Amino acid sequence: MDLDVFVAAHRDEWDRLDHLLRRGRRLSGYEADELVALYQLTATHLSLVQSSAPDPILTTRLTQLVARARATVTGTRRATWRDAALFLTAGFPAAVYRSRHWWLPTALLSTLLAAVIGWWIAVHPEVQAAIAAPEELRRMTRPGGEYETYYSSHPAASFAAQVWTNNAQAAAMCLVLGAFLCLPVIWILFTNVLNLGIGIGLMSSAGRLDTFLGLILPHGLLELTAVFVAAGTGLRLGWTLIDPGPYSRRTALARQGRAALGMAIGLALVLFVSGVIEGFVTPSGLPTWARIAIGVAAEAAFLVYVYLLGGRAARAGETGDVEAGDRSAELPVAA
Template sequence: MKPDQFLQLREADWRELDDLLNRATKQPKSLTPTDATRLGDLYRAATSDLALARRDFPQDRVTSYLNQLVGRSHSLLYRKRRVSWERVWHYFRADIPLAFRQNIRLFGIAMVLLFGPALLAGILSYIDPELARFLLPPSVQGLIPEIEAGRLWTEIEVSQRPLFSSLITTNNIQVSFLAFAGGMLAGIFTTYILIFNGLMLGGILGLTFHYGIGWGLTEFVIAHGVVELSVIGIAGAAGLMLGRALVRPGLLSRGDALRIAARDAVKLAISAVPLLIVAGLIEGFISPNEFIPFAVKIAVGLGTGALMYTWLLLGGTRIFHLN
């Protein structure tokens, strides 16, 4: 058979398939169940047409037409479920906590990388404030004179609080995403972010305690700090997962190990978004509010922390399901 004869013979079907594909992409709702079945039939017919064309006239433009037609149908027909609210709900209810529990050891390591330097910097700068100058990054050195004068910088005007809250939240989410993405550099950048943030946290706290305003800062930090610092640890774990896959892929190829690790790691990175929004709202509106007593702030901090860890440790398990 010549290409032109073949084309004449099959043209009607190809045109119908082409029309259905266009409708399926542009107005998917206009497809009836009959149309959908027809689409499947026409696609299968087109695949065998393509096989035939490849054998008989591989170089002809009929073949490249069919190649394109089958390619378009394939990407439409084999498309996975669309993103639905149900999927999103399941993702947050079960997928994220499961990924967290499976990688809880890396979460532990991330927390050590965060709090180890924090503790060290805290003790050192409490004993000798001069050391804080070495430990604190230049960006926060400006706070040192404030602390020395016994002043806190945590008072935020009521009208400024929404802006402050959004700045804090977006910045924290950005840091979490960086900690995750930094895993691609063999985990080195992730480790750096964790240690850096730990030094900063510990250094400042130690310094404030040295100058007697430590409880004031603790009062400010406690309400949002539990969730916020845990999230840095979670995002750090996500980055370390990528780094581990690259450094120690085990029996898998590096590429495969990375792909498998990324599938779970991205869940942890995404969990940072809702958690940090909650933390940011608390940091913007509850933490700087001088009318809320210290005890309530502690309760908020411990309460949100307990909720978060309940979700992460029990989400998607049977215990949680029965509730």
């Protein structure tokens, strides 16, 4: 596309839209219709410029025009309880469901890697010795040791709040840092898997793997699922930079980024539930089977929520993105 010819052909339309916007509410019916038509036309022009001839000065001008026109045409809109309900029953579960091809393999590979690390540590005493001194290892793994007392070392409410904050931050980092070509996400995920594998290996070497799993599974099933969803979504966001699909790289990244931002809010709620379980159920005096049953029930409820509500919403066209009126106009890139 010849940018100079394009600007010359459409400058008058942009100037006219700018003039109408400056007049504000003092428009006749005909002028209001003209403003809407010019807004739609300019939004199309912006998409064409972004995909074919991304000039920063022209893009900035058209972006400002489109934003001002959209605010005038649609007006400002406040979030309502209906928006929150739609997000929880459609937007969030649909976004998780649509990204399942990323987070399910992430979960399976991470779990397998944790098991392999745990086995490797359990059968190699020299690796255990490299982790900590023998006395320190005994202090961690013995009955009433650090692995067990960790969950009851603080008041339940404050411990749950601390766990929730830490996990929510880790999930948010996975979602946000995915834009950096996936590398930070892989590191965060590996760190979590390594810590899990070390716990499995050390407790298994002490013959207390059943105790460790009895402490981890009640809250860990839901907690790790949320982390895997965040990591998978972050990896998907990073891959969008490499393969944006039918849209421009900027548009594709914006679409995935907005959905990821919504998922950060939803996953914070999921991690709140796992934090409550970790603070109140894991260190409780309930039998091991009862604590694990609570964790399994919470995990099953989340998966049903994602696959039932999310699958239904996704098939109806929900993506987890903001409403069309609240995002920039976009056009596919010609192949």
